[in-house]
Amino acid sequence: MPWPKSMKTVRIRQGNLFAADCPTRNILDDVTSRWGALVLVLLLKESCYRFSELAYLIGGVSEKMLAQTLRALEEDGFVLRKVHPTKPPKVEYSLTPLGKEVAERMQALTSYIEANVGKVLAHRASTAKLMA
Template sequence: MAWPKSTKTIRIRRGNLFTADCPTRSILDDVTSRWGSLVLVLLLQEDSYRFSELAYLIGGVSEKMLAQTLRALEQDGFVLRTVHATKPPKVEYSLTELGKDIAERMQALTTYIEANIARVMAHRARAEKKTA
């Protein structure tokens, strides 16, 4: 079944990732992107972080990519952006309840990957030897 052109007027009950035009795919992209997954797991560690703290703690991310990632996660309802009325303005990022739920699941995945990195790297090394 094809998705309707406008989902604003039709209530979506459940997504189907295997349907080409399902909006769940773009949400999955936001959550499982390299930077999206790292932002979610990092925000799970503390109540909130400032942009510069996130940029410092996530090695290799550019300010542009971090800003795009935070914007996408905020639009999806996973991240809350709070602006404090100070001079200069203080902006903090934290997880929403929905964000905490997905971040806990992402943390389970990242913990598994960290725990099994030696096994995965051994498989990669064997695969490289076969292709060389």
């Protein structure tokens, strides 16, 4: 059966972060959230991690927040959740090709921040003295 004519002409529109109703804002929130950025960069380092490994390696994240973050990144198509049929079930998380692409960009940003944290903290300290 051929596709309906309207399906042939449907286009996925390009995002516009500055439009109030654009879904790109939600995706950006997922990727740049505190835990989302860390999950993406960590998964870039290894091919896959189990939930408990991610929770251990990302200091300070609660299980609830990690689960919510992984679910959001999975819904966006950045993270792949694979369940192995064992008892108990073994669940592993890895990056999809789309996730690898965004994680590489996030890693560039996080590496920049790590390299320049001293400059930022010095600026904060000098600004705090001026305000006091």
